Amino acid sequence: MRTIDDLDVSGKRVFVRADLNVPLDGDRITDDGRIRAAVPTIEKLRERGARVIVAAHLGRPKGAPDPRYSLRPVAARLGELLGTEVAFADDTAGESARATSDALADGQVALLENVRFEPGETSKDDAERGELADRLARLADLYVGDAFGAVHRKHASVYDLPGKLPHAVGGLVLTEVEVLRKLTGEPQRPYAVVLGGSKVSDKLGVIDNLLGTADRLLIGGGMVFTFLKAQGYEVGSSLLEADQIDAVKGYLERAEREGVEIVLPVDVVAAEKFSADAAHDAVGVDSIPADRMGLDIGPRSQALFAEKLADTRTVFWNGPMGVFEMEPYAGGTRALARALIDSGAFTVVGGGDSAAAVRALGFDEAAFGHISTGGGASLEYLEGRDLPGIDALK
Numbered sequence: 038m039r040t041i042d043d044l045d046v047s048g049k050r051v052f053v054r055a056d057l058n059v060p061l062d063g064d065r066i067t068d069d070g071r072i073r074a075a076v077p078t079i080e081k082l083r084e085r086g087a088r089v090i091v092a093a094h095l096g097r098p099k100g101a102p103d104p105r106y107s108l109r110p111v112a113a114r115l116g117e118l119l120g121t122e123v124a125f126a127d128d129t130a131g132e133s134a135r136a137t138s139d140a141l142a143d144g145q146v147a148l149l150e151n152v153r154f155e156p157g158e159t160s161k162d163d164a165e166r167g168e169l170a171d172r173l174a175r176l177a178d179l180y181v182g183d184a185f186g187a188v189h190r191k192h193a194s195v196y197d198l199p200g201k202l203p204h205a206v207g208g209l210v211l212t213e214v215e216v217l218r219k220l221t222g223e224p225q226r227p228y229a230v231v232l233g234g235s236k237v238s239d240k241l242g243v244i245d246n247l248l249g250t251a252d253r254l255l256i257g258g259g260m261v262f263t264f265l266k267a268q269g270y271e272v273g274s275s276l277l278e279a280d281q282i283d284a285v286k287g288y289l290e291r292a293e294r295e296g297v298e299i300v301l302p303v304d305v306v307a308a309e310k311f312s313a314d315a316a317h318d319a320v321g322v323d324s325i326p327a328d329r330m331g332l333d334i335g336p337r338s339q340a341l342f343a344e345k346l347a348d349t350r351t352v353f354w355n356g357p358m359g360v361f362e363m364e365p366y367a368g369g370t371r372a373l374a375r376a377l378i379d380s381g382a383f384t385v386v387g388g389g390d391s392a393a394a395v396r397a398l399g400f401d402e403a404a405f406g407h408i409s410t411g412g413g414a415s416l417e418y419l420e421g422r423d424l425p426g427i428d429a430l431k
């Protein structure tokens with residue numbers, strides 16, 4: 038793969054696909070880790086006289102403009118971090134984008150509005166994605182793929198656009214891949230993978246593959262309830278992927294056959310509603326009330342998970358153990374991060390919210406082996422799957 042050092046960027050319009058999918062509270066950015074991670078590549082291109090056009094997605098809007106998912110606040114933060122103004126285009130590939138791109142001088146930076154406001158970005162239809170990629174290609178002379186957190190998505194700006202412009206891989210993607218490679222070769226054992234979070238349907242599928250490589254799989258977060266249901270427990274109004282229950286039963290059987298230990302919570306914090314001030318209690322997994330939802334793993338599970346991690350030598354963790362953004366449900370994630378540090382294992386934490394949780398809960402990032410910007414992307418890399426956003430750069 039060509040890197041940005043192989044490109045002659047001076048005076049050229051360089052399209053950088055970054056992952057700037059940061060958590061927001063209204064229009065306040067609650068963790069800017071992904072923006073910080075995007076800065077070095079942009080900075081390097083600017084220094085070499087490029088006109089940098091940054092594109093990214095935010096959240097999962099439905100292929101149409103939605104002010105809740107505007108990247109405007111991100112443009113402001115990116116400008117602060119770069120120490121220069123970042124122009125903002127009100128659309129992604131329309132008139133504003135063209136005018137903004139045309140107005141850039143050497144060394145200047147612009148950010149386009151959320152690429153997912155365009156239905157072509159996430160379309161399953163090759164022609165529809167191709168049409169958007171054609172419009173994006175007209176904005177630039179060169180393409181740099183640096184959105185590590187989104188390289189597992191076969192999306193127009195990640196997968197189709199590099200085919201239409203001379204392209205290179207960005208520094209963030211290179212760094213991430215270099216670290217993750219350590220986990221795919223011969224990881225030091227015991228090797229544990231901890232899965233949590235809320236993108237349950239996305240991530241349940243990786244388990245089958247992980248059973249072939251990990252010695253131990255610890256399950257927390259919203260992922261828990263499909264497992265509990267598969268074991269015959271009632272889960273109240275917790276997150277549940279009902280159509281995955283049979284698949285999960287299969288994973289449990291395969292794990293048993295192959296001697297991979299799957300560690301599930303023994304208690305959860307069950308709340309009346311999805312709110313910080315809702316009534317909540319820790320209950321055994323066999324007694325989740327029908328009108329409550331599990332929003333964190335409970336104290337007995339925290340102790341169990343710490344015990345199961347104590348002797349590990351390598352750990353990959355993706356997905357918070359609970360809704361850490363609300364203090365009553367942050368205990369599981371806090372305890373897990375502490376247990377990882379105490380284990381002394383080589384630990385990779387992956388994912389936008391997982392990394393944000395580590396920082397929000399006050400842990401020192403240096404206490405972990407690596408904090409990756411990609412959650413789903415890292416998991417798919419570890420599975421050995423083809424990643425469209427990397428393949429397209431080859």
Ligand SMILES: Nc1ncnc2c1ncn2[C@@H]1O[C@H](COP(=O)(O)OP(=O)(O)OP(=O)(O)O)[C@@H](O)[C@H]1O
Nearest residue numbers: 234235236258259332359360388389390391412413
């Ligand atoms: N039991 C639960 N019920 C509902 N939401 C949960 C639960 N446990 C955790 N979460 C939520 O999961 C979210 C993070 O999940 P997600 O799968 O997106 O992780 P991530 O680290 O951001 O990975 P990625 O980079 O793939 O998005 C958090 O916002 C957290 O509040």
Ligand SMILES: O=C(O)[C@H](O)COP(=O)(O)O
Nearest residue numbers: 056058186187389412413
């Ligand atoms: O948050 C992430 O993992 C990446 O930004 C990709 O987002 P997505 O899961 O909505 O495609």
